[in-house]
Amino acid sequence: MIDRIDRRILAILQEDCTVPVAEIGRRVGLSTTPCWRRIQKLEEEGVIQRRVAVLDPKKVNCKVTAFIAITTSQHNADWLKKFADVISEFPEVVEFYRMAGQVDYLLRVVVPDIEAYDAFYKKLIAKIDISDVSTTFAMEQIKCTNELPLNYVGAEKPREPVS
Template sequence: MKGISVLDKIDRKILALLQKDSTTPVAEIGKKVGLSTTPCWRRIQKMEEDGVIKRRVAILDPAKVNAGVTVFVSVRTNQHHDKWLKEFAAVVEAHDEVVEFYRMSGDVDYVLRVVVPDIAHYDRFYQKLIAEMSMSDVSSSFAMEQIKYTTALPLEFVGKDDD
Protein backbone atom coordinates (compact mmCIF):
# COMPACT_ATOMS: atom_id res chain seq x y z
CA MET A 1 0.00 0.00 0.00
CA LYS A 2 1.49 3.34 -1.04
CA GLY A 3 2.58 5.72 1.74
CA ILE A 4 2.70 3.05 4.43
CA SER A 5 6.11 1.93 5.59
CA VAL A 6 6.75 -1.77 5.96
CA LEU A 7 7.06 -2.33 9.67
CA ASP A 8 8.17 -5.66 11.03
CA LYS A 9 7.45 -7.26 14.38
CA ILE A 10 10.38 -5.49 16.08
CA ASP A 11 9.31 -2.09 14.73
CA ARG A 12 5.81 -2.68 16.10
CA LYS A 13 7.25 -3.58 19.51
CA ILE A 14 9.40 -0.42 19.47
CA LEU A 15 6.36 1.69 18.57
CA ALA A 16 4.28 0.12 21.33
CA LEU A 17 6.99 0.95 23.89
CA LEU A 18 7.40 4.52 22.60
CA GLN A 19 3.63 5.08 22.69
CA LYS A 20 3.64 4.14 26.38
CA ASP A 21 6.64 6.33 27.25
CA SER A 22 8.67 8.16 24.61
CA THR A 23 11.31 9.04 27.22
CA THR A 24 12.36 5.40 27.61
CA PRO A 25 16.09 5.19 26.89
CA VAL A 26 16.96 3.58 23.55
CA ALA A 27 19.17 1.01 25.31
CA GLU A 28 16.20 -0.11 27.42
CA ILE A 29 13.92 -0.30 24.36
CA GLY A 30 16.58 -2.29 22.52
CA LYS A 31 16.90 -4.73 25.39
CA LYS A 32 13.11 -5.24 25.48
CA VAL A 33 12.91 -5.92 21.73
CA GLY A 34 16.11 -7.95 21.42
CA LEU A 35 18.37 -5.38 19.75
CA SER A 36 21.50 -3.55 20.78
CA THR A 37 21.30 0.23 21.15
CA THR A 38 22.61 1.27 17.71
CA PRO A 39 20.29 -0.87 15.54
CA CYS A 40 17.35 0.10 17.75
CA TRP A 41 18.21 3.80 17.39
CA ARG A 42 18.53 3.39 13.60
CA ARG A 43 15.06 1.87 13.43
CA ILE A 44 13.60 4.73 15.49
CA GLN A 45 15.35 7.30 13.28
CA LYS A 46 14.04 5.56 10.13
CA MET A 47 10.48 5.57 11.47
CA GLU A 48 10.87 9.30 12.24
CA GLU A 49 12.23 9.98 8.73
CA ASP A 50 9.37 7.97 7.19
CA GLY A 51 6.83 9.94 9.22
CA VAL A 52 5.59 6.90 11.15
CA ILE A 53 6.67 8.70 14.31
CA LYS A 54 5.34 12.23 13.79
CA ARG A 55 6.62 13.76 17.03
CA ARG A 56 7.22 13.03 20.69
CA VAL A 57 5.19 14.94 23.25
CA ALA A 58 4.40 15.21 26.94
CA ILE A 59 0.82 14.35 27.88
CA LEU A 60 -0.43 16.71 30.56
CA ASP A 61 -3.07 16.24 33.24
CA PRO A 62 -5.91 18.58 32.15
CA ALA A 63 -7.01 19.27 35.74
CA LYS A 64 -3.50 20.33 36.76
CA VAL A 65 -3.27 22.86 33.91
CA ASN A 66 -6.78 24.23 34.50
CA ALA A 67 -8.29 22.68 31.38
CA GLY A 68 -10.51 20.08 33.03
CA VAL A 69 -13.75 20.66 31.11
CA THR A 70 -14.08 18.88 27.76
CA VAL A 71 -16.72 20.02 25.28
CA PHE A 72 -17.61 18.31 22.01
CA VAL A 73 -18.89 20.90 19.57
CA SER A 74 -20.93 19.76 16.57
CA VAL A 75 -21.06 22.22 13.69
CA ARG A 76 -23.41 22.20 10.74
CA THR A 77 -23.05 24.52 7.79
CA ASN A 78 -24.74 25.11 4.48
CA GLN A 79 -21.37 26.15 3.03
CA HIS A 80 -19.76 23.07 1.47
CA HIS A 81 -16.97 24.56 -0.56
CA ASP A 82 -13.23 24.69 -0.14
CA LYS A 83 -13.04 28.44 0.51
CA TRP A 84 -15.38 28.19 3.53
CA LEU A 85 -13.53 25.18 4.95
CA LYS A 86 -10.16 26.91 4.65
CA GLU A 87 -11.52 29.98 6.41
CA PHE A 88 -13.17 27.88 9.12
CA ALA A 89 -9.99 25.82 9.61
CA ALA A 90 -7.99 29.04 10.03
CA VAL A 91 -10.48 30.33 12.63
CA VAL A 92 -10.38 27.02 14.52
CA GLU A 93 -6.58 26.85 14.35
CA ALA A 94 -6.35 30.26 16.03
CA HIS A 95 -8.15 28.96 19.13
CA ASP A 96 -5.85 27.02 21.49
CA GLU A 97 -8.91 25.66 23.29
CA VAL A 98 -9.64 23.46 20.27
CA VAL A 99 -7.46 20.37 20.63
CA GLU A 100 -9.10 18.23 17.92
CA PHE A 101 -11.00 19.13 14.74
CA TYR A 102 -12.70 16.71 12.34
CA ARG A 103 -14.73 16.88 9.14
CA MET A 104 -17.50 14.33 9.49
CA SER A 105 -19.90 12.26 7.45
CA GLY A 106 -23.56 12.10 8.39
CA ASP A 107 -25.75 14.78 9.98
CA VAL A 108 -22.92 16.82 11.48
CA ASP A 109 -20.36 18.52 9.23
CA TYR A 110 -17.56 19.15 11.77
CA VAL A 111 -16.75 18.16 15.32
CA LEU A 112 -14.39 20.04 17.61
CA ARG A 113 -13.02 18.86 20.94
CA VAL A 114 -12.55 21.90 23.13
CA VAL A 115 -10.90 22.01 26.56
CA VAL A 116 -11.49 24.88 28.99
CA PRO A 117 -11.44 25.53 32.76
CA ASP A 118 -15.20 25.96 33.13
CA ILE A 119 -18.50 26.67 31.39
CA ALA A 120 -17.99 30.45 31.54
CA HIS A 121 -14.75 30.10 29.56
CA TYR A 122 -16.51 27.86 27.08
CA ASP A 123 -19.25 30.45 26.62
CA ARG A 124 -16.62 33.11 25.81
CA PHE A 125 -15.00 30.73 23.31
CA TYR A 126 -18.43 29.98 21.77
CA GLN A 127 -19.32 33.67 21.44
CA LYS A 128 -16.00 34.36 19.66
CA LEU A 129 -16.41 31.38 17.35
CA ILE A 130 -19.91 32.28 16.18
CA ALA A 131 -18.86 35.91 15.70
CA GLU A 132 -15.94 34.84 13.49
CA MET A 133 -17.74 32.31 11.26
CA SER A 134 -21.19 31.84 9.78
CA MET A 135 -22.57 28.41 10.68
CA SER A 136 -26.05 26.89 10.34
CA ASP A 137 -26.03 25.18 13.72
CA VAL A 138 -23.64 24.76 16.64
CA SER A 139 -24.39 22.23 19.34
CA SER A 140 -22.28 21.62 22.45
CA SER A 141 -22.05 18.51 24.62
CA PHE A 142 -20.10 18.57 27.87
CA ALA A 143 -18.22 15.42 28.86
CA MET A 144 -19.34 14.33 32.31
CA GLU A 145 -16.59 11.75 32.83
CA GLN A 146 -13.65 10.49 30.81
CA ILE A 147 -13.97 6.70 30.66
CA LYS A 148 -11.09 5.94 28.31
CA TYR A 149 -8.39 8.16 26.86
CA THR A 150 -5.29 7.12 25.02
CA THR A 151 -2.97 8.56 22.44
CA ALA A 152 -1.66 5.07 21.58
CA LEU A 153 -2.76 3.84 18.16
CA PRO A 154 -3.53 0.15 17.63
CA LEU A 155 -0.67 -1.56 15.84
CA GLU A 156 -2.37 -4.82 14.84
CA PHE A 157 -3.42 -3.26 11.53
CA VAL A 158 0.15 -2.74 10.33
CA GLY A 159 1.14 -5.10 7.48
CA LYS A 160 2.87 -8.08 8.99
CA ASP A 161 5.35 -9.05 6.32
CA ASP A 162 7.55 -11.20 8.59
CA ASP A 163 5.00 -13.01 10.75
Protein backbone atom coordinates (compact mmCIF):
# COMPACT_ATOMS: atom_id res chain seq x y z
CA MET A 1 0.00 0.00 0.00
CA ILE A 2 1.35 3.39 -0.98
CA ASP A 3 1.09 5.88 1.85
CA ARG A 4 1.52 9.63 2.14
CA ILE A 5 5.32 9.40 2.51
CA ASP A 6 5.62 7.14 -0.55
CA ARG A 7 3.55 9.65 -2.54
CA ARG A 8 5.88 12.45 -1.49
CA ILE A 9 8.92 10.35 -2.45
CA LEU A 10 7.35 9.59 -5.83
CA ALA A 11 6.57 13.27 -6.41
CA ILE A 12 10.22 14.18 -5.77
CA LEU A 13 11.54 11.41 -8.01
CA GLN A 14 9.12 12.31 -10.83
CA GLU A 15 10.35 15.88 -10.73
CA ASP A 16 14.07 14.97 -10.54
CA CYS A 17 15.27 11.39 -10.13
CA THR A 18 18.84 12.58 -9.46
CA VAL A 19 17.95 14.02 -6.04
CA PRO A 20 20.15 12.14 -3.54
CA VAL A 21 18.36 9.71 -1.23
CA ALA A 22 19.54 11.65 1.82
CA GLU A 23 17.89 14.82 0.44
CA ILE A 24 14.67 12.95 -0.40
CA GLY A 25 14.66 11.55 3.13
CA ARG A 26 15.16 15.02 4.60
CA ARG A 27 12.24 16.38 2.56
CA VAL A 28 9.87 13.59 3.62
CA GLY A 29 11.05 13.31 7.24
CA LEU A 30 12.99 10.02 7.03
CA SER A 31 16.62 9.10 7.53
CA THR A 32 18.53 7.82 4.51
CA THR A 33 18.19 4.06 5.09
CA PRO A 34 14.40 3.90 5.56
CA CYS A 35 13.96 6.25 2.61
CA TRP A 36 16.19 4.04 0.42
CA ARG A 37 14.23 0.95 1.52
CA ARG A 38 10.96 2.60 0.47
CA ILE A 39 12.41 3.51 -2.93
CA GLN A 40 13.68 -0.04 -3.40
CA LYS A 41 10.25 -1.43 -2.46
CA LEU A 42 8.54 0.91 -4.95
CA GLU A 43 10.96 -0.34 -7.63
CA GLU A 44 10.45 -4.01 -6.72
CA GLU A 45 6.65 -3.56 -6.85
CA GLY A 46 6.93 -1.96 -10.28
CA VAL A 47 5.55 1.41 -9.16
CA ILE A 48 8.85 2.92 -10.30
CA GLN A 49 9.47 1.30 -13.66
CA ARG A 50 12.70 3.08 -14.54
CA ARG A 51 14.54 6.37 -14.09
CA VAL A 52 15.35 8.39 -17.18
CA ALA A 53 16.74 11.71 -18.39
CA VAL A 54 14.24 13.96 -20.15
CA LEU A 55 15.86 15.52 -23.21
CA ASP A 56 15.11 18.76 -25.01
CA PRO A 57 13.70 17.65 -28.40
CA LYS A 58 15.12 20.68 -30.21
CA LYS A 59 18.63 20.04 -28.93
CA VAL A 60 18.54 16.44 -30.21
CA ASN A 61 17.02 17.46 -33.58
CA CYS A 62 13.51 16.13 -32.96
CA LYS A 63 11.75 19.41 -33.68
CA VAL A 64 8.60 18.06 -35.35
CA THR A 65 5.93 16.16 -33.42
CA ALA A 66 3.33 14.25 -35.43
CA PHE A 67 0.22 12.54 -34.11
CA ILE A 68 -0.79 9.70 -36.39
CA ALA A 69 -4.31 8.27 -36.21
CA ILE A 70 -4.46 4.81 -37.78
CA THR A 71 -7.50 2.83 -38.78
CA THR A 72 -7.32 -0.76 -39.96
CA SER A 73 -9.72 -3.39 -41.18
CA GLN A 74 -7.62 -5.99 -39.34
CA HIS A 75 -8.90 -6.68 -35.83
CA ASN A 76 -7.16 -9.86 -34.75
CA ALA A 77 -4.34 -10.80 -32.40
CA ASP A 78 -1.94 -11.85 -35.16
CA TRP A 79 -2.22 -8.52 -36.99
CA LEU A 80 -1.87 -6.56 -33.74
CA LYS A 81 1.29 -8.49 -32.82
CA LYS A 82 2.76 -7.88 -36.27
CA PHE A 83 1.83 -4.20 -36.08
CA ALA A 84 3.35 -3.83 -32.60
CA ASP A 85 6.52 -5.55 -33.82
CA VAL A 86 6.74 -3.20 -36.81
CA ILE A 87 6.19 -0.13 -34.63
CA SER A 88 8.90 -1.27 -32.19
CA GLU A 89 11.41 -1.02 -35.07
CA PHE A 90 10.88 2.74 -35.34
CA PRO A 91 12.70 4.87 -32.73
CA GLU A 92 10.73 7.87 -34.02
CA VAL A 93 7.59 6.43 -32.40
CA VAL A 94 7.73 7.61 -28.80
CA GLU A 95 4.14 6.70 -27.85
CA PHE A 96 1.82 4.01 -29.24
CA TYR A 97 -1.77 3.42 -28.11
CA ARG A 98 -4.62 1.10 -29.06
CA MET A 99 -7.72 3.27 -28.97
CA ALA A 100 -11.47 2.99 -28.47
CA GLY A 101 -13.68 4.83 -30.96
CA GLN A 102 -13.23 5.65 -34.63
CA VAL A 103 -9.41 5.52 -34.53
CA ASP A 104 -7.84 2.13 -33.89
CA TYR A 105 -4.29 3.25 -33.01
CA LEU A 106 -2.61 6.52 -32.15
CA LEU A 107 1.11 7.18 -32.50
CA ARG A 108 3.20 10.10 -31.38
CA VAL A 109 6.22 10.44 -33.63
CA VAL A 110 9.15 12.85 -33.34
CA VAL A 111 11.38 13.69 -36.30
CA PRO A 112 13.67 16.53 -37.40
CA ASP A 113 11.47 17.83 -40.22
CA ILE A 114 8.65 17.05 -42.67
CA GLU A 115 11.02 15.24 -45.04
CA ALA A 116 12.01 12.88 -42.22
CA TYR A 117 8.33 12.33 -41.45
CA ASP A 118 7.67 11.47 -45.10
CA ALA A 119 10.52 8.94 -45.06
CA PHE A 120 9.13 7.45 -41.82
CA TYR A 121 5.64 7.24 -43.34
CA LYS A 122 6.88 5.49 -46.49
CA LYS A 123 8.80 2.91 -44.44
CA LEU A 124 5.77 2.33 -42.20
CA ILE A 125 3.27 1.70 -45.00
CA ALA A 126 5.78 -0.56 -46.77
CA LYS A 127 5.89 -2.83 -43.71
CA ILE A 128 2.22 -3.14 -42.73
CA ASP A 129 -1.20 -2.87 -44.37
CA ILE A 130 -3.19 0.04 -42.93
CA SER A 131 -6.66 1.14 -44.07
CA ASP A 132 -6.36 4.81 -43.20
CA VAL A 133 -3.65 7.08 -41.85
CA SER A 134 -4.32 10.64 -40.75
CA THR A 135 -1.48 12.79 -39.45
CA THR A 136 -1.62 16.07 -37.59
CA PHE A 137 1.44 18.10 -36.71
CA ALA A 138 1.92 19.98 -33.45
CA MET A 139 2.51 23.68 -33.96
CA GLU A 140 3.54 24.36 -30.36
CA GLN A 141 4.05 22.22 -27.28
CA ILE A 142 2.16 23.89 -24.45
CA LYS A 143 2.46 21.19 -21.80
CA CYS A 144 4.46 17.99 -21.77
CA THR A 145 5.21 15.99 -18.67
CA ASN A 146 5.93 12.46 -17.61
CA GLU A 147 4.83 13.25 -14.06
CA LEU A 148 1.69 11.32 -13.15
CA PRO A 149 -0.86 12.83 -10.74
CA LEU A 150 -0.36 11.15 -7.38
CA ASN A 151 -3.52 12.42 -5.68
CA TYR A 152 -5.40 9.29 -6.84
CA VAL A 153 -3.04 6.73 -5.28
CA GLY A 154 -4.79 4.59 -2.69
CA ALA A 155 -7.91 6.72 -2.64
CA GLU A 156 -11.52 6.19 -3.64
CA LYS A 157 -11.90 9.92 -4.21
CA PRO A 158 -9.30 12.34 -5.64
CA ARG A 159 -7.10 14.00 -3.05
CA GLU A 160 -5.49 17.38 -3.05
CA PRO A 161 -2.25 17.62 -5.12
CA VAL A 162 0.91 16.49 -3.34
CA SER A 163 3.26 19.37 -2.55
